[in-house]
Amino acid sequence: MSGDAAERAEATEGARPARTRCGLVAVVGAPNAGKSTLVNALAGTKVTIVSPKPQTTRFRIRAVVIRGASQIVLVDTPGIFRPRRRLDRAMVAAAWGGAQDADLALLVVDARAGLTDEVRAIIEGLRKGGRPVWLVLNKTDLVERPRLLPLAKELNELLPFAETFMVSAATGDGLDRLLDRLAEAMPEGPWLFPEDELSDLPERMLAAEIVREQILRQTHEEVPHYATVETEQWSEREDGSVRIDCTIYVARPGQKAILIGDKGARIKEIGRRARLELEALLGRRVHLFLNVKERAHWDEERARLRALGLEDPG
Numbered sequence: 001m002s003g004d005a006a007e008r009a010e011a012t013e014g015a016r017p018a019r020t021r022c023g024l025v026a027v028v029g030a031p032n033a034g035k036s037t038l039v040n041a042l043a044g045t046k047v048t049i050v051s052p053k054p055q056t057t058r059f060r061i062r063a064v065v066i067r068g069a070s071q072i073v074l075v076d077t078p079g080i081f082r083p084r085r086r087l088d089r090a091m092v093a094a095a096w097g098g099a100q101d102a103d104l105a106l107l108v109v110d111a112r113a114g115l116t117d118e119v120r121a122i123i124e125g126l127r128k129g130g131r132p133v134w135l136v137l138n139k140t141d142l143v144e145r146p147r148l149l150p151l152a153k154e155l156n157e158l159l160p161f162a163e164t165f166m167v168s169a170a171t172g173d174g175l176d177r178l179l180d181r182l183a184e185a186m187p188e189g190p191w192l193f194p195e196d197e198l199s200d201l202p203e204r205m206l207a208a209e210i211v212r213e214q215i216l217r218q219t220h221e222e223v224p225h226y227a228t229v230e231t232e233q234w235s236e237r238e239d240g241s242v243r244i245d246c247t248i249y250v251a252r253p254g255q256k257a258i259l260i261g262d263k264g265a266r267i268k269e270i271g272r273r274a275r276l277e278l279e280a281l282l283g284r285r286v287h288l289f290l291n292v293k294e295r296a297h298w299d300e301e302r303a304r305l306r307a308l309g310l311e312d313p314g
């Protein structure tokens with residue numbers, strides 16, 4: 001280590017509190033409960049995509065939050081539902097895997113939807129897992145206050161949660177207290193990640209996810225669920241900009257037609273919005289090229305799951 005580097009290392013060490021804490025917190029729940037919105041709000045920036053449609057998140061994404069002496073490693077997970085396709089099974093397996101590996105799981109429940117069969121099944125799974133779980137009633141901005149306590153009570157009868165929080169990931173209500181309690185609850189130990197490492201999502205995956213977010217927002221019914229995006233090329237240009245080529249796979253010709261739209265209007269708008277967002281996130285100019293391919297049964301293909309970083313559930 002050169003003298004400079006040694007000094008820098010010391011300076012960073014010096015900035016850290018003497019007794020650090022660090023832990024893994026899995027954010028789990030039914031699709032559309034607001035898990036990704038919550039992770040972004042706690043992280044204070046966008047690390048994971050959000051949409052009004054269920055099954056938005058397809059793989060685990062890490063967000064590292066520092067609060068006082070604690071490094072809280074949040075793991076956003078896909079919503080847990082009854083899987084049918086190979087893709088679905090891999091997503092749900094990724095969610096349960098996240099819960100198993102964590103020091104603590106946050107069960108996020110949509111307070112407006114309340115105690116659904118899906119939530120019941122997830123609670124049953126968490127109970128069997130035997131790891132500590134905290135309850136986070138989310139979307140409290142959408143329900144009347146008097147409805148919250150009975151719902152919290154009902155859920156706590158199914159599984160006595162160590163802690164219960166009522167929050168709105170959208171407005172930020174209740175998040176400060178949640179972060180404080182998380183920071184206190186993390187086990188003592190060294191921080192696992194460098195302070196400037198906010199997320200584990202590689203830039204190529206980020207680009208694909210931002211495109212998929214626009215597909216989720218701009219198309220409807222079956223199209224979002226039957227579309228996947230892969231970054232094929234990432235080329236740096238001399239002027240500091242980057243050219244990104246993404247392929248969008250859909251399962252049927254009709255889906256391709258919807259995605260492309262009248263005279264290409266839809267795909268153009270998906271590309272335009274995704275590019276603007278990527279430029280903001282990457283802090284540089286982006287040339288984004290989208291190529292739509294029809295590929296029946298891509299959601300049963302191992303290679304497509306691997307591209308999402310998912311393991312084959314068999």
Ligand SMILES: Nc1nc2c(ncn2[C@@H]2O[C@H](COP(=O)(O)OP(=O)(O)OP(=O)(O)O)[C@@H](O)[C@H]2O)c(=O)[nH]1
Nearest residue numbers: 031032033034035036037051055056057079169170
């Ligand atoms: N009003 C309100 N809407 C919210 C809140 N939290 C999330 N939402 C909305 O709920 C929808 C789903 O949010 P996501 O964060 O994508 O939900 P998720 O649990 O990650 O969903 P999956 O990834 O599909 O499992 C989006 O339209 C969000 O804007 C909240 O506290 N209040």
Ligand SMILES: [Mg+2]
Nearest residue numbers: 035036056057
């Ligand atoms: Mg999500």
